[in-house]
Amino acid sequence: MYINYNDFTYKAYRxxxxxxxxxxxxxFHNDLFYNSNFYxxxxxxxxxxxxxxxxxxxxxxxxxxxxxxxxxxxxxYFFLLHSDFYNxxxxxxxxxIKEIINLGHKIGLHFxxxxxxxxxxxxxxxxxxxxxxxxxxxxxVKIEVFSLHNPNPDIKNYNKYTIKELANLYPQYxxxxxxxxxxxxxxxxxxxxxxSDSNGYYRYKHVNNVIEDQNIRVLQVLFHPDWxxxxxxxxxxxxxxxxxxxxxxxxxxxxxxxxxxxxxxIK
Numbered sequence: 001m002y003i004n005y006n007d008f009t010y011k012a013y014r015x016x017x018x019x020x021x022x023x024x025x026x027x028f029h030n031d032l033f034y035n036s037n038f039y040x041x042x043x044x045x046x047x048x049x050x051x052x053x054x055x056x057x058x059x060x061x062x063x064x065x066x067x068x069x070x071x072x073x074x075x076x077y078f079f080l081l082h083s084d085f086y087n088x089x090x091x092x093x094x095x096x097i098k099e100i101i102n103l104g105h106k107i108g109l110h111f112x113x114x115x116x117x118x119x120x121x122x123x124x125x126x127x128x129x130x131x132x133x134x135x136x137x138x139x140x141v142k143i144e145v146f147s148l149h150n151p152n153p154d155i156k157n158y159n160k161y162t163i164k165e166l167a168n169l170y171p172q173y174x175x176x177x178x179x180x181x182x183x184x185x186x187x188x189x190x191x192x193x194x195x196s197d198s199n200g201y202y203r204y205k206h207v208n209n210v211i212e213d214q215n216i217r218v219l220q221v222l223f224h225p226d227w228x229x230x231x232x233x234x235x236x237x238x239x240x241x242x243x244x245x246x247x248x249x250x251x252x253x254x255x256x257x258x259x260x261x262x263x264x265x266i267k
Contacts, residue, residue: 003201005232010067013228017071019211024048024219026073028106029145032189032218033182039218040191049220050075051184053110053147056085056226057242058093062100064225069103077225078110078147081131085242088138092249101141109135109146109181113153113173121172128179145182148173163190189220196222200235 006012020026024046032039032049039047050068054061054077061077068075077100079088086093101107109131113119116127132143152158152166153173163185167174176186193216195207210216229238258265 005234007202007206008197008200008227008229008238009232010063010228010230013064013067013223014071016207016211017068017073019208020048020050020221021071021073023211026050026075028076029108029182029184029189032192033176033186036188036191043217046214046216047218051147051220051222052077052225053149053222054079054086054225055083055110055149056224056239058086058088058096059245060228060242061225062096064223064228065100065103065105068105074104074106076106076108076145078108078145079135080110080112080149081134082112082115085246088135092253094138097139101139106145107135107139107141107143109143110149111146112149114150114155116153118153118170119172124172125179128181132179132181143181145184146178147184151185184220192218192220194220194222197224197227198222200227200238 025048027039027047027049029049029051032047050073052061052064052075058079065075065077077097079097080086081088088094088097097107109128111128111131116123119127128146132146135141135143150158151163151173152161153170161169167185167190172178174183174185174187176183176188193210195202195205195210197207207221210219210221226242227235227238229241233241255265
């Protein structure tokens with residue numbers, strides 16, 4: 001485990017994006033899924049998929065999306081329908097997600113397995129189809145890819161198994177293509193290297209070391225926007241600040257609405 005709060009600032013992210021551009025060709029999940037033989041066997045180039053699972057903050061997702069687009073880098077942002085921290089149907093969140101799309105990025109479905117618990121294959125397909133339908137109609141885009149939020153649907157044994165073991169226990173969750181969407185926990189993506197900043201730190205290797213490792217030819221990197229901030233602080237404080245900002249924004253909207261319709265705002 002490697003922890004340095006300064007690794008998770010917007011300044012640090014700009015430097016990471018610069019290093020990525022210097023070392024990799026950027027591709028999307030669709031590219032690898034449909035052309036895996038080419039990308040897995042190309043010895044002349046290195047390839048990277050940049051993924052963002054948005055667990056807590058649409059605001060911070062938009063900040064990373066702006067940094068990327070300013071550097072001509074485009075990635076995929078996956079949003080939850082069942083987050084306790086944001087609501088894609090809220091006016092603020094909705095328009096910020098639309099802005100991410102308009103910047104040139106792709107969006108996908110972040111499917112929360114724990115919300116439903118362990119589902120049969122048929123139940124899983126039904127839930128995925130429903131959430132896909134909601135997102136496609138809300139944002140008027142085609143949802144082609146989904147990621148699992150908490151790949152283990154059994155919360156009581158959450159840290160008990162590896163991804164390979166989970167794929168054997170719950171094969172319905174790890175099929176390559178489900179409900180008309182590419183599953184980024186499918187077999188193709190388990191063949192490439194992977195790095196994540198889960199919980200606000202790098203568990204094994206620092207991102208810069210991975211980027212510079214020439215033995216890594218195809219990489220998927222998961223940056224959760226929630227951990228990236230203007231000023232360095234601890235992971236928990238980053239979440240506290242998300243909640244405080246959300247509360248302030250809701251109250252601003254409340255005050256603004258009463259003013260606009262000419263009602264008394266009794267304090």
